[in-house]
Amino acid sequence: MTKLEQAIQEKNIASVRNILKSYLSSDPSDSDSVIEQSLKQIKTARLDVWEPHDLGTLETDKSEWDEDYFINLHVDLRMNFSEERYKHMLKVGRRLYSSSLKESSSTPSIRPVMTPSSSSVDGVKKNNALLWGAVAVGAVIIVSVIIKVVNSNN
Structure with missing residues (x-):
């Protein structure tokens, strides 16, 4: 049983949130679809881990998406763990970091660990x-x- 599965089974919302945040930190592009699979597990378990969105603006102009913006989203996520913000972060992470992971996979390197x-x-x-x-x-x-x-x- 994974830590996520255990947290879901125990209905430990704080642990589930921490695990989801760590997934975004370790693989912001979700190159192995661990985040997508985790979100499906949470939805299937009908565990309500999300807070209502605080109506904070989520930048839609992709030309404004950079590492600083991604870091700011991380900070905002700590204050308001909304599904909208999390999924937006996933989109931003995929745009910013998917090409760097593809480039690095052609050269020997250490890949980030996908599970915390x-x-x-x-x-x-x-x-x-x-x-x-x-x-x-x-x-x-x-x-x-x-x-x-x-x-x-x-």
């Missing part, structure tokens, strides 16, 4: 924890500076 390992999911969690820890430390420093400035003005 537990260590990659754990790595994301650790990175998020480090980020929030850094934000908390920064907030403490800022509050300390503000208190010092206020006290020195008194």
Whole structure:
């Protein structure tokens, strides 16, 4: 049983979302159709993993699709995991990265792993924890500076 199948069986929506995000990160062009197959599994299981779309604009002009736009979509997906955004990201990923994967397949190279390992999911969690820890430390420093400035003005 794959991690996705297990998450679907357990109706663990957070895990399913994390797995889908990791699929987009590891193979944005879905060269092996793992994402499409996963979406079908989720639909068949009638698991509602999607949030209503927040009406954020999804760029339709393909000439505007670049790596920065794809990264911004990833950030937006963390805030609003909508089916519209996810499928749009898949279209953008296919356009941006499918040719680079075809070119690289003609030369020996290491291809990205299509399924997330537990260590990659754990790595994301650790990175998020480090980020929030850094934000908390920064907030403490800022509050300390503000208190010092206020006290020195008194």
